[in-house]
Amino acid sequence: MKIFDSHTHLNDEAFAGKTQEYIDRAAELDVDEMAIIGSNEEFNIEAIRLAQNYQPLHAVIGWHPEFAKEYNEEQLINQIKLPEVVAIGEIGLDYHWEEDPEPAIQKEILIKQLDVAQQYNMPVSIHCRDAFDDMYQILKNHDMSKSGIIMHSFNGDVKWLNKFLDLGLQISYSGVVSFKNAPEVQESAKNTPLDRLLVETDAPYLTPVPYRGHQNEPGYTRYVVDAIAKIKGVTPDEIAKHTFNNAKRVYNLS
Known part of the structure; x- marks a missing residue:
């Protein structure tokens, strides 16, 4: 069995200085490859550094909505040209916290990064929290079918699942799918086609059962x-096989 963690944060300080240890621990559980996700300048640089130094790791870089005001497009364009960078992310909308940038700024920076992704034919990893309506409209207006979109840690019901599937998205599930109090997420996972399914940890967050x-x-x-x-x-x-192959495909990895 080979498993691909399509969204994790080994660039987080929780793992600092222990990268190889966590790679080895993952291998013991058949997790052979990982996408290391950035969110701002610091985490993007660290994701790239890790991908350059550890073969099972791939970098995904971008500006999370929390850091929308820090967005640096010149830096993004320069970094996505590096061979270790396989996608732009995590980018998106997060309306959960009042202290985050206002929705207008978040939408502006999301659209700018989607435009870069279209221009350079890069897949994107989407963060969406309490913002499905706006996210759907933005993605509907951006034809990303040639590059690919991953909906990271999907937490919507089947209605939203079908709407995003119709836009061609890959749907990634985190440890939330194992929670007893997440029946809508479980129903969505049940209805997600195997060829559109990804798995992730979002580590160090969203720990699945039995280690919740x-x-x-x-x-x-x-x-x-x-x-x-x-x-x-x-x-x-069967899940491992399909999700591994799907991750390799959407990230354009041979």
Whole structure:
């Protein structure tokens, strides 16, 4: 079995100085490759550094909506030309916290990064929290079919799932899919086609059962695979195979 953690944060200070240790721990749970996700200048640089120094890692860089006011397009364009960078992300909208930049600024910076992705034919990793309506309209107006879109840690119901599937998105599930109090997410996972499905940890956040309440780590993608397999009534090997191949495809990795 080979598993691809499509969205994790080994560039977070929670893992500082222990990168190889966590890569080795992940390998013991059959997690062989990972996309290291940026969110601002500091985390983008660290994602690239890790991808340059550790073969199983790939960098995804961009400006998270929390850091929209810091967006540097020249830097983004220069960095996505590096061979270790496989996508732009995580970018998106987050209306959950009042202290985040106002929606107008978030939408402006999201659209700018989508424009760069279109220009350079790069896939994108989308962060969307409490903003499905605006996100849907923006993505509907951007034809990303040639490059690809990942909806990271999808937490919507089947209605929203189908709307985003119609736009051609890949749907990624985190440890939330294993939570007893997330029946809508589980129903969405059940209805997500195998060829559009991805798995992730979003580590160090959203730790899946059976380690919920502890710090998450990339190896725990295995438990996301197990949870989805149970929901869909198939084997973990089948989920691992499809999600691994889907991640390689959307990130343009041979």
